[in-house]
Amino acid sequence: MNKQTKREIRWLAVKVLVIVLAIGLAFWGYAFVYRGKTEPPAKYLVTNQDAAVYSLRGQIQMLSQKEDLIAFAFEDRKKEKEYGTYIIPGLKYTRTFLNAQGSEQAVCTSMTPQGLAVTDEYVLISAYCHTAKHNSVIYVINKETHRFIKEVVLPGLPHVGGLAYDLDHDMLWYSSNTNGIAQAVSIKMPVFKDYSYADNRMPVQVNQTCSLYGIVRDSFMTFYKGCLYVGCFNKYTESSIARYAVDEEGNLVNTLDEELGMNFEMAVPLDYSTISEQAQGMAFYNDKLLLSHSFGILPSRVVFYEQSDKRLYVNENSAKTYRFPEMIEQIVVDGDDLYVLFESGAYAYRGYAGNVVDRVLKLNLPKMESYEEEKTLLNIE
Structure with missing residues (x-):
């Protein structure tokens, strides 16, 4: 040459x-x-229910390489509606407002799912505007029919990384912040149920807005045994979960000394737990604490921990770990089901996410607890 x-x-x-x-x-x-x-232009003026990126068949096929997920989410669910899944509404168009006062109606096309809560009647999903132009919302889905009911518009533009439902007081909580201070905000469920975008023409009325002492960010939350648990997401270092008490009316106990002359409420934690980095959600099941972890396009994890008085829930103490598609968010336990939310269906992410999950999935918790043992037995045989 x-x-x-x-x-x-x-x-x-x-x-x-x-x-x-x-x-x-x-x-x-x-x-x-x-x-x-940026946001693509809105073609419709209402929140779309059929926002699925995939058909149900396409979603199952896309996830077919995830053996564990297929076993937990889709096996034994053929008789359930949509295999037990719930399409995340509003991924293409969501009715909301342009500012906190709710004076100008608008449609957002970049809503990003974050928080998840389950009641006897509803599956609730919170979302924020990725371009920070529109009010955050909560989507209300009928738990039995799987049909979208309505959107509930929240005051301001909180990240709403967490939702939590207090059954005893019929109260819904969501995470927020003001000037960098973590806050928990509650809505009475009768007010939540009565809300109508067309009739109210403004964000929903909240019940309590309480600042949270001792935690940098309220990234996710859950309600368990009469207390509100709030967790903080850290990218590369261990983080914490704080536990807060509520009073007889379901409000966070305001432990701020009134003599200080402060004009806002603040709750102080009863105790803390230490958790591993990149936590996105938490839930309790029997004697286990479950944490979901994700960051960027890396695979997500759902980790089981034995509850302990030491309250040290870090990787080396885990009892069981499963790897799932990227961008997992909040998880919720309802009976023997683990409801799982992903944010990969949002417009900002579905352009590069390798696995777009546009539905809330229900995972079989008893099967998750025994799955590794079952696989070992099968391999031996």
């Missing part, structure tokens, strides 16, 4: 490399930057 030919080959290789880099940069700019900062 002469020198001229070698130069031509090297030049061709350089051109190919430049083209590949240009395509890669263009994709990165579109999928990671452009979609995260």
